[in-house]
Amino acid sequence: MRDKLRRRYQVQKEVTRNGYFEGEFAQSELHRLQEFLHPEDSAPSGRDVAVSFEFVRSEFDVPMIVGKLKTSLDLECQRCLGRLEMPMELEFQLMIDADDEMVRASSIDTLYSDDGFIDVFEVIEDELILAIPLVALHENIECNEYWRVAASAPETADRENPFAVLKQLKTTD
Ligand SMILES: [Zn+2]
Numbered sequence: 001m002r003d004k005l006r007r008r009y010q011v012q013k014e015v016t017r018n019g020y021f022e023g024e025f026a027q028s029e030l031h032r033l034q035e036f037l038h039p040e041d042s043a044p045s046g047r048d049v050a051v052s053f054e055f056v057r058s059e060f061d062v063p064m065i066v067g068k069l070k071t072s073l074d075l076e077c078q079r080c081l082g083r084l085e086m087p088m089e090l091e092f093q094l095m096i097d098a099d100d101e102m103v104r105a106s107s108i109d110t111l112y113s114d115d116g117f118i119d120v121f122e123v124i125e126d127e128l129i130l131a132i133p134l135v136a137l138h139e140n141i142e143c144n145e146y147w148r149v150a151a152s153a154p155e156t157a158d159r160e161n162p163f164a165v166l167k168q169l170k171t172t173d
Pocket of ligand 1: 077078079080143144
């Protein structure tokens with residue numbers, strides 16, 4: 001059964017009923033994420049985040065949230081400072097309130113609830129922030145004309161060297 005998306009969930013209740021949720025919400029709800037996005041040039045209508053997830057029990061009988069999300073982030077290209085649309089499709093699974101022993105025994109990360117409640121928007125925001133590349137760049141390396149000219153100057157000098165070596169080899173023959 002699919003239920004309408006909310007922000008906060010009572011973990012034990014949802015695990016017991018194997019709660020499954022899906023829906024969309026505005027990316028602008030994720031306040032911490034905003035500082036990673038392009039300062040002015042974001043999509044005019046605002047972007048949504050599509051998400052679906054369920055509450056299950058792990059092999060250690062620990063509550064888990066397992067889901068996936070899809071959105072696009074408007075990052076700032078570090079080469080031309082223009083907008084760079086980066087599609088994001090992520091899967092996530094987190095144990096909830098696992099004790100230290102389980103944390104050590106499992107490769108799955110643990111999320112700690114707030115008095116038995118979790119905020120799914122916080123979970124999604126963390127996943128997105130972790131997935132943002134340290135340096136975002138357009139695929140087209142010529143997106144910044146000035147950068148291209150500056151970067152190609154030493155390259156030309158390097159490229160001449162192998163030819164010079166070849167010439168030397170030829171003359172010694
Ligand atoms: Zn660029």
